[in-house]
Amino acid sequence: MRTLEILERLIAFPTVSRDPNAPLMDYVAETLRAGGIEPVLVPNADGTKANLFASVGGPEGGVMLSGHTDVVPVDGQDWTRPPFELTRGEGRLYGRGTADMKGFVASAVAAMLRAAKADLASPLHLALSYDEELGCLGVHSLIDLLARGPARPAMCIVGEPTELRVATGHKGKTGMRATCRGAEAHSALAPTGLNALHLASDLMSTIRAEQDRIAAEGTRDGDYDVPYSTLHVGKLNGGVALNIVPNLAVMDFELxxxxxxxxxxxxxxxxxxxxRLSAEARARFPDAGVEIEVFNTYPGLDTPGTAEVVRFVQSLTGANGTIKVAFGTEGGLFSEKLGLPTVVCGPGSMAQGHKPDEFVTEEQMARCDAMLDxxxxxxxxxL
Incomplete structure (x- = not known):
């Protein structure tokens, strides 16, 4: 089966992270079985989502191709083409997930089918996960499976879009939620209450000051577009009505x-x-204060440029240099938890990801197929 035929089917599954991916995984599993490959499905608790793992040529060594099957929503975006239908034009393949990253997934599935007929001396493995767009949440059960067996790959290629350049690193991420509790009052008597939004604002001021300090004085890595660590507030909710001093505000931020x-x-x-804010608040209102919880975290990837996986994947693509990417991947988890040497290399550009009329070029897909050949x-x- 040709890569673009598989991609057309994959795009038709609207696997937004909030929705199931099981129908897509069933399709991939059936496609692999038709090619003589028996995959392992790792479902979530309610069976609506699953990871998939498959091998051709034996369990030990070889290369693992890794990708995620979920996509970001299209809500509120001004698409001029149907997002969950593969369309073509001017050498481009349009549809949600074409770049991030069903293009690579399609190429990897097609490569597995070709590999099944190739009498391999070293194996090829395929690892597909869910809920990557929510912070690499779904891949953990797949990592648990790999830690127990059934395979021990020698290296891994995560196929996120890099325009087929070899990426050796990405930043780690910590997602946090600050719950700020104040005390309500009539807004005409605002000083008698404690404004939870003001608590959140004071904490936000510290976050912004720390970001400024890191940008001016912190560690730098010139391989990144933003060469230092970043702190960012992405969401703030609080308040019920203008004439009520709010007693609760919730702020999400990340490192x-x-x-x-x-x-x-x-x-x-x-x-x-x-x-400090909590101590000051509780001096007036015992139940007030600020609590911070971590709701998501994954490690960065920092593969040495001299690693064998780097040299090997460069030899597949004809590349000389390496890059580092701003976005996160499951690669950091594979490296940290499994000790699996990993690089990121896949078709398309993340500049097209998460946007209306997302696309990958036919030229990039052909080059990816050639790399996997x-x-x-x-x-x-x-190997």
Whole structure:
């Protein structure tokens, strides 16, 4: 089966992270079985979502191709083409997920089918996950499976869009929620209450000051477009009516850290500010204060440029240099939890991801297929 035929089917599954991906995984599993490959499905608790793992050529060594099957929503975006239908024009393939990252998934599935007929000396593995767009949440059960067996790959290629350049690193991420509790009052008597939004604003001021300090004085890595760790407030909710002093505000913020930085150290001033604000608030209202919880975290990826996986994937693509990417991937988890040497390399550009009329070019897809054809040739000879 050709890559673009598979991609057309994959795009037709509206696997937004909030929705099931099981029908797509069933399709992939059936496609692999038709090619003589028996995949392992790892469902979530209610069976609406699943990870998938498959191998051709044996369990030990070889290369694992990794991708996620969920996509971001299209709500509120001004698409001029049907987002869940593959359409073509001017050498481009349009549809939600074409770049991020069903293009690579389609190429990887097609490569598995070709590999099944190739008499490999070293194996090819396929790992597909869910809920990556929510912070690499779904892949953990797949990592647990790999930690127990059934396979021990020698290296991994995460196929996020890099225009087929070899990326050796990305930042880690910590997603946090600050719950700020105040005391309500009539707004005409505002000083008699404690405004929870003001607590959130004071904490936000610390976050912004720390970001400024990191940008001016912090660790730098020139391989990134933004060469330092970043703190960012993305969401703030609070208040019921203008004439009520709000008693609750909830603020979501994140840290994206360089591998050289320790997240806990960067966040210490923020936690200190939360403690100070809480002590001041509780002096007036015992139930008031600020609590910070971590709701999502994953490590960065920092593969040495001299690693064998880097040299090997460069030889597949014909690339010389390496890059680092701003977005996160499951690659950091594979590296940290499994000790699996990993790079990121896939078709398309993240500049097209998450946007209306998302696309990957036919030229990028053809180059990805060629890269995986070369990989199969190498695996026939053995790593």
């Amino acid at each position: 994206r850290n360089l591998a050289q930085d320790v997240p806990e150290a960067l966040l210490e001033p923020v936690h200190a500010a939360a403690g 070369e990989l199969i040739l190498r695996l026939r000879a053995g």
